[in-house]
Amino acid sequence: MRRVLVLAIVVGAFAGTAGCARSTTAVPTPALAPAGDAPADLREAEIYIPVLQRYLTTPTENSFPARTFTKIYVLDQAHPDAGDPLGKHERGTAIALNAQHQITAALAQVAPVEFIADRKAVIETRDGCPQVRDGGILITLGTVDGDDSKAKVAINGFVACLGATWLTYALQRDAGSGWRVTGTTGSTGIA
Template identity: 50%
Template sequence: MGAVLGLLVVAAGCARQVPPDLVAGAPATTQAGTPAGDIAVQVLRRYLGTPSENSFPERAFPTVYVMDHTFGDAADPSGKQAGGAPIPAATQQRIAEALAPATKVVFVADRETVLEHKESCARVKDDAILITLGPPVGDARRVTVGVNGFVACLGATWLTYVVQYQSGDGWQVTGTTGSMSIA
């Protein structure tokens, strides 16, 4: 969940990206001692398991494509999703294992590789969903993570989750913040 820049700016420059293990080459744990992959797992579970947030009330996605970079503008429908920070291979593996066997997670470097019918109404192949994550922005107790889920030209959502560290329970999504867009 690499370099998805924070969509929520916390009080004039106080926001910072955590935890660093979502960025290649960074340490593997947050100040709270919890791997950043745990945050991504909780965000993906919440998004995929909450139809009112993913806009697909009667649909489970056995295959989920996830961009292998995080993008700061993931929750912005007008975002360019350029650049981004890579999600380390170990974090990708941790996420895929945590969601298996119910969900097959496949990380992709280029969204175009999983899209069909690009000349008309693009859609994700294999009746799957493509998810782009933002980097966690906040501190060792509370972060925000932007999310974009794309199924087709008229099937996409953009929103930002609030994720908090709770003693005994670890990282938990506690809600959303800011606007939510649906196409």
């Protein structure tokens, strides 16, 4: 009986170390997991990707002509008051690293995306006007408000002292095709 136990421990230890030799490249995740089964970071990515795609490619919603942004900076935490220009904007809820990677890859065709921890890191002041460096936009995402079929996500895009928008997107999850933006809801702000 001892031999069986020792063999099981040795085999278990070997199997545990075999994973160390694997690549650290993320394994692609399915586009849509069954409702309620998606890990939080997969759900975040599935919702934030269509929000960002819609916002960045719709000039009537971001107030800039298409393909204006050379760099997209996104805060690495979501804020419940992102859609409120008068909100407190205190530290938000971290956006999962895996979700950040999925978002960056999905938006590569729009412009390079970089997640940042502090908005001050990308803001510079020229002639008394704060603006995002490198011809970029700074985006603050709202926390996801909803369930497995409908959600709302606020977004704030800041470019310069008179170049910012705040709005909230409504999303719906369609079986087989995933999350899609159905429109905006609530108030919208443009500066």
